[in-house]
Amino acid sequence: MNWEKIGDFLLSFKKKSIYLGMFILVSIPLIMKMSTRTYITEEVESIYDKVEEVYEYNQENPNDKQAIFVSIDFAPSSKAETSPMLNALLRHAFMRDIPVLGWAGVRTAADYGIERLNSVAKEYGKKYGEDYIYLGIAYPFLQAVLSLNSDVRIFSSTDYYGTDTYEIPIMKQFHSYNNIGLLVSISSTSLSELYIQYSNTLFDQDVAAGVTAVNAARLYPYLQSDQLVGMMGGLKGAAEYEQLVNKLEKKVIGEDVKNYLREFYKKKDPSEYEKKYYEPKFTETQLINKMNSRKLARMGMSSQAVAHFYVIILIIIANVGYFIKRKYE
Amino acid sequence: MGTILWSTFAVFLTLSIFSFLIKDNPFYKFAEHLFAGISVGYLVVITFTQIFIPRVWKPLMNSIDTGNILRSAFLIIGVFIGLLYLSRASNKYSWLSRYPISIVVGFGSGFAIAPSLNARVLKQLHSTVVEDGQSLLNIQKIIAFFRDPSFSSLYNATYGPLLVIGVLVVLIYFFFSFKNDNPVIKYTRTPALLYMMVGFGAAFGYTFMARISLFVDRMNFILNRWWPLIQNKLM
Amino acid sequence: MKRQYPMILTFVFGLIGFILRFSPILNEKYLNDLLSWTMAIAAFAVVIAVISLVKHHAEKIRRKHKDMIYSFVTFIGLIVMALVGILGHYMPGSIWKSIFDNLYKYVRTPLDATMFSLLAFYISSAAYRAFRARTWHATALLISGFIVMIGRVAFGPLMIFADITNWIMLIPTTAVMRAIMIGVGLGITATSIKIILGIETSYLGGGEK
Numbered sequence: 031m032n033w034e035k036i037g038d039f040l041l042s043f044k045k046k047s048i049y050l051g052m053f054i055l056v057s058i059p060l061i062m063k064m065s066t067r068t069y070i071t072e073e074v075e076s077i078y079d080k081v082e083e084v085y086e087y088n089q090e091n092p093n094d095k096q097a098i099f100v101s102i103d104f105a106p107s108s109k110a111e112t113s114p115m116l117n118a119l120l121r122h123a124f125m126r127d128i129p130v131l132g133w134a135g136v137r138t139a140a141d142y143g144i145e146r147l148n149s150v151a152k153e154y155g156k157k158y159g160e161d162y163i164y165l166g167i168a169y170p171f172l173q174a175v176l177s178l179n180s181d182v183r184i185f186s187s188t189d190y191y192g193t194d195t196y197e198i199p200i201m202k203q204f205h206s207y208n209n210i211g212l213l214v215s216i217s218s219t220s221l222s223e224l225y226i227q228y229s230n231t232l233f234d235q236d237v238a239a240g241v242t243a244v245n246a247a248r249l250y251p252y253l254q255s256d257q258l259v260g261m262m263g264g265l266k267g268a269a270e271y272e273q274l275v276n277k278l279e280k281k282v283i284g285e286d287v288k289n290y291l292r293e294f295y296k297k298k299d300p301s302e303y304e305k306k307y308y309e310p311k312f313t314e315t316q317l318i319n320k321m322n323s324r325k326l327a328r329m330g331m332s333s334q335a336v337a338h339f340y341v342i343i344l345i346i347i348a349n350v351g352y353f354i355k356r357k358y359e
Numbered sequence: 360m361g362t363i364l365w366s367t368f369a370v371f372l373t374l375s376i377f378s379f380l381i382k383d384n385p386f387y388k389f390a391e392h393l394f395a396g397i398s399v400g401y402l403v404v405i406t407f408t409q410i411f412i413p414r415v416w417k418p419l420m421n422s423i424d425t426g427n428i429l430r431s432a433f434l435i436i437g438v439f440i441g442l443l444y445l446s447r448a449s450n451k452y453s454w455l456s457r458y459p460i461s462i463v464v465g466f467g468s469g470f471a472i473a474p475s476l477n478a479r480v481l482k483q484l485h486s487t488v489v490e491d492g493q494s495l496l497n498i499q500k501i502i503a504f505f506r507d508p509s510f511s512s513l514y515n516a517t518y519g520p521l522l523v524i525g526v527l528v529v530l531i532y533f534f535f536s537f538k539n540d541n542p543v544i545k546y547t548r549t550p551a552l553l554y555m556m557v558g559f560g561a562a563f564g565y566t567f568m569a570r571i572s573l574f575v576d577r578m579n580f581i582l583n584r585w586w587p588l589i590q591n592k593l594m
Numbered sequence: 595m596k597r598q599y600p601m602i603l604t605f606v607f608g609l610i611g612f613i614l615r616f617s618p619i620l621n622e623k624y625l626n627d628l629l630s631w632t633m634a635i636a637a638f639a640v641v642i643a644v645i646s647l648v649k650h651h652a653e654k655i656r657r658k659h660k661d662m663i664y665s666f667v668t669f670i671g672l673i674v675m676a677l678v679g680i681l682g683h684y685m686p687g688s689i690w691k692s693i694f695d696n697l698y699k700y701v702r703t704p705l706d707a708t709m710f711s712l713l714a715f716y717i718s719s720a721a722y723r724a725f726r727a728r729t730w731h732a733t734a735l736l737i738s739g740f741i742v743m744i745g746r747v748a749f750g751p752l753m754i755f756a757d758i759t760n761w762i763m764l765i766p767t768t769a770v771m772r773a774i775m776i777g778v779g780l781g782i783t784a785t786s787i788k789i790i791l792g793i794e795t796s797y798l799g800g801g802e803k
Contacts, residue, residue, distance in 0.1 A: 043722065045719045046380070046381065048715075048718055048719045048722060049380050049715050049718075049719070052574070052714065052715060052718055053578075056571075056574060056575055056578050057578055057582060060575070060578055060579055060582045060583060061582055063583070066749060067749070068747075068749070069748070069749075069753065069756055071760065105706060106702065106703040106706045106707055107573070107706040107707050107709065107710040108569075108573065108707075108710065109576070109703070109707060110572045110573045110575065110576030110577075110707065110711075111569060111572045111573075137402060137405050137406070137409075137410075137640070138398075138401070138402075138405075138706075140405050140409050141405075141695070141698050142698075142703070145695075145699075166409045166413060167405065167409045167410060169409075169410055169414075169636075169637070170463075170632070170633055170636040170637070172467055172470065172471075172629075173629040173630075173632065173633045173636075176625065176629060177626070177629060180626065184626050184629075184630065185414075185629070185630075185633070186413065186414075187413055187414070187417045187418050187421065188412075188413040188417060190409070191686075192412070192413065223478075226478055227471075227474045227475055227478040227479070228474055230478070231474045231477050231478040231482070232474050242569050243565040243566065243568040243569035243572070244565065244566050244569045246565050247558070247561055247562040247565050247763070247767050247771060248562070248771055248774075248775075249771075250763055250764070250767050250768045250771055251483060251486075251768050251771050251772035251775055253768075254486055254490065254522070254764070254768050254772075255482050255483055255485070255486035256486070256491075257478065257482060263565065264565060264568050264569055264572060264746075265568065265572040265575075266568065266746045266747070305687075306686055306687070315588075318587075319584075322583065326579075329579065329583075330572060330575045330576065330579065331747060333571075333575040333578070333579075334568065334571055334572060334575060334747055335747035335749075337571040337574075337575070337714075337718075338567070338568070338571070338743040338744065338746075338747050339744075340718075341567065341718050341721055341722075341743070342740055342743060342744070344718065344721065344722040345721050345722060345725050345736070345740075347722075348722050348723070348725065348726070349725070349726060349727055352726050361696070365696045365699070365700040366700060368700055368701070369700040369701065369703075369704040370704075372701065372704055372705055372708070373704050373708045376705065376708040376709055376712065377708065377712075379712065380712065380715055388661065388664050389664065389667055390705060391664075391709075392664040392665065392667040392668045392671070393667050393668070393671045393701070393705065394671075394702075394705040394706065394709065395647065395668045395671070396667060396668035396669060396670065396671025396672040396673075396675070397671040397672070397675045397697065397701055397702050397705070398702060398706070399643060399644055399647045399672050400671055400672040400673065400674065400675025400676040400679065401675055401679065401698065401702055402640060402643055402644065403644060403672070403675075403676040403679070403680075404675065404676055404679030404680055404683065404694075405679075406637075406640045406641070407680055408679070408680065408683040408684075410637050410640070411637055414633055414634075414637055415633070415634050415637050418630055418634075419634075430627070433627070433631060434630065434631065434634055436631075437630075437631045437632070437633075437634030437635050438634050438635075440635050441634055441635040441636070441637060441638035441639075442638060443638075444638040444639055444641050444642060445638070445641055445645075447641070447642055447645045447646075448645050448649075454596040454597075456642075457596070457597070457600040457798050457799070458599070458600055458603065459635045459636070459638065459639070460600070460639075460797060460798065461600035461601065461603040461604040461607075461797075461798065462603050462604070462607050462632065462635055463632060463635060463636050463639070464604060464789060464797050465603060465604035465605065465606070465607035465608040465611070465789070465790060466607040466608065466610065466611040466628075466632055467611070468604075468608050468611070468785075468786035468789045468790055469607065469608035469609060469610065469611025469612035469613075469614075469615075469786070469790055470611035470612065470614065470615055471611075471782065471786055472612055472615075472783055472786045472787065473612070473615045473616070474615070475779055475782045475783060475786075476779060476780075476782075476783050478779070479775050479776065479778060479779025479782070480776050480779040480780060480783075483772050483775055483776055483779070484776065487772065514761070518764075518765065521765050521766075521769075522765055522768060522769050524769075525765065525766055525768075525769025525770065525773075526769045526772050526773050526776075529769060529770050529773035529774075530773045530776065530777075532773075533773060533774075533777055534777075552731060553734060554766050554769055554770050555770050556731050556732075556734035556735040556738065557734060557735075557738040557762060557766040557767070557770075558738075558766050558767040558769070558770030558771060559735055559738075559770070560734065560735040560736065560737065560738025560739040560740075560741075560742065560762075561738055561739070561742045561759075561762050561763060561766070561767045562767070563735065563739045563742075564738070564739045564740075564741075564742030564743040564746070565742065565746075566717070567717055567721075567739070567743060568743065568746060570711075570713045570714040570717045571714050573707060573710050573711035573713070573714060574711040574714035574715070576707060576711070577704070577707060577708050577711045580704070
């Protein structure tokens with residue numbers, strides 16, 4: 031056998047054919063709409079448990095509720111990983127009637143954040159200003175994160191829409207770390223680390239993070255030192271949370287979520303809802319999108335798995351080629 | 360109909376950028392330059408509507424309205440110093456922008472010293488010694504393993520010691536990276552490197568995962584969001 | 595004037611920031627005022643991005659560069675987005691608002707996301723061409739990478755990889771990242787002190803004294 035030739039062949043794949051392989055392999059699971067189940071890690075489950083804890087606390091203390099603060103710290107460029115996390119977290123909070131406060135930690139997320147909040151709030155009939163609020167951009171960041179210690183309204187004199195924050199009902203009760211049960215930074219930047227540095231270190235605020243996989247490994251030490259309550263890392267973390275929330279949804283709402291959503295606004299008076307935030311009805315396309323968004327991360331995971339194996343095989347092929355050549359040269 | 364047109368344009372832009380994988384071409388250049396313009400345009404909008412108006416203009420107007428002259432003057436000085444950033448447009452006067460920069464950087468640095476040291480160094484060192492109120496080097500867990508050997512008791516017994524040793528050897532490696540005959544430094548090199556390679560390998564695995572996710576999302580947009588729209592229209 | 599005074603300002607404000615942190619009384623009394631003041635200053639920092647982009651492309655057009663036509667694309671994108679966005683913000687429900695939303699959703703977002711997704715291809719082909727188990731270091735790195743890549747997408751019989759991945763993340767990775775973090779933490783502290791004392795001045799940029 032001509033080993034040298036085999037070695038040459040194994041090392042000769044062109045860039046473009048590698049690219050083409052990637053295109054094809056990633057597309058197949060997507061076309062077949064395969065969605066996988068994934069295992070749950072402790073890091074993700076502890077965020078879920080913490081949100082449940084806030085829910086139970088609110089049940090017991092209806093006059094002294096706690097809110098969840100969501101900081102949307104990712105640019106649209108990494109929404110593939112972070113947006114499913116945000117979706118799942120918001121669904122969890124709204125399903126459990128937990129007040130949600132949000133802002134964008136990075137400028138490019140400003141409009142994305144409000145779009146996501148309104149869209150998920152619509153699924154549960156939550157009202158802007160009463161059940162949730164969006165404060166626009168947390169810029170400059172240091173000032174923003176410090177103001178939460180006393181009163182965030184000093185920093186944010188108006189919300190995203192330009193309304194005076196002193197006139198917004200939800201802000202009367204929730205404006206500082208005192209009433210925030212959990213702060214979650216969903217981020218593609220180093221902002222989650224800054225929340226640890228300021229909110230957690232200075233003010234003992236419970237902080238959790240949802241980060242892109244690039245940043246995930248770096249944050250593991252914070253989990254062990256309990257500076258982070260929990261962490262969702264990359265699409266895998268998002269898929270886990272999504273799975274946990276879907277399970278809860280089945281328990282709270284029932285098996286047929288689509289039908290539930292379809293009927294949701296039919297029984298309600300549309301004049302109760304301001305159109306500025308969302309239209310109180312679902313079109314069929316929207317329903318399909320809503321159902322798809324419930325398995326967004328898990329659908330991606332199948333393609334993800336295929337791509338991982340593809341690259342592992344490529345690396346092995348290249349190494350086998352390399353060793354054959356080295357041996358016979 | 361609007362959605363279909365916009366989505367189709369989005370698909371066109373997506374494919375234009377992917378076309379760069381074959382080679383640089385006018386479609387890619389168009390998409391790239393459009394991106395630069397649109398992003399900065401977006402930044403202008405956000406800066407004006409979400410930063411300047413609510414964070415600078417409104418507080419200033421509020422303090423003028425309430426007749427708080429001292430505070431208004433204070434804020435006006437702030438705005439004036441902030442405006443010096445605009446001097447960046449000229450080559451001759453761009454040094455003026457150093458004034459606002461020096462204030463922002465100075466304040467930020469001074470303020471960050473304590474919390475950064477606390478979060479990154481002190482708390483990290485602390486939890487290399489104890490976790491949940493228990494010492495990480497817990498001899499009882501090792502005894503427990505010998506009494507009842509199993510995977511989970513092995514994990515519990517080795518968890519603390521391996522973590523502590525790992526942090527120590529890698530720290531030694533970083534701080535004494537020069538050639539040295541000191542036995543501590545010499546004999547911790549290999550374990551430190553092993554820890555680092557395993558850690559960096561994991562970080563590589565995660566990075567790879569992240570990059571793939573981005574691509575999967577784009578294909579998902581084309582195959583599962585845009586294509587059904589077109590299909591519905593055609594059928 | 596050009597360098598000395600800014601350095602003095604840095605020193606003064608650095609000291610203020612540092613002391614505020616340690617004095618709860620001063621902190622409560624003055625922090626909010628000081629924060630809103632520095633906010634007024636920092637709010638303008640964003641113009642730097644706009645200025646440098648406009649400068650770059652204006653220069654290209656002035657020099658009649660062969661790709662000048664694309665610089666016009668950039669300018670049109672910038673102007674349209676800025677105008678539509680500001681009009682849309684103050685007229686919610688108008689056509690401007692919907693154009694702005696669509697530009698954000700169907701132009702800015704896909705461009706940004708696709709630009710970054712190209713990295714998936716580069717990292718794969720680079721891994722094929724450059725990742726060789728030449729030494730034991732490289733082999734350890736490769737094996738750990740493989741385990742994590744399989745472990746994070748594991749199912750069924752592959753679940754053993756998931757368990758090993760969890761171990762890798764919780765022990766060696768945590769240990770290494772912690773050591774790095776401690777180094778970085780000390781580095782930040784040292785740099786902050788250097789900045790305040792005027793030893794480190796690169797943030798002021800080059801230029802005359």
